Amino acid sequence: MAALAGMSVDYYGRIEQRRGPVPSERMLDALARALRRNQGERDHLFVLGVRRRGGSCGRRTVTSARR
Structure with a gap:
């Protein structure tokens, strides 16, 4: 999954476990x-x-405009 998203395995693991910074x-x-x-x-x-x-x-504004 990390490779498909273009991020390191470590960063993905931290996101998944809520141990790292808030993802952008x-x-x-x-x-x-x-x-x-x-x-x-x-x-x-x-x-x-x-x-x-x-x-x-x-982001919410952008997605609302598409609908």
């Missing part, structure tokens, strides 16, 4: 592509990332 939008997007998520599933992944980050993400 770019990393969340790479994970969504590697997992072949549909738009609703991608949106949910970003919501989870925003909750962990404790803020808001511009």
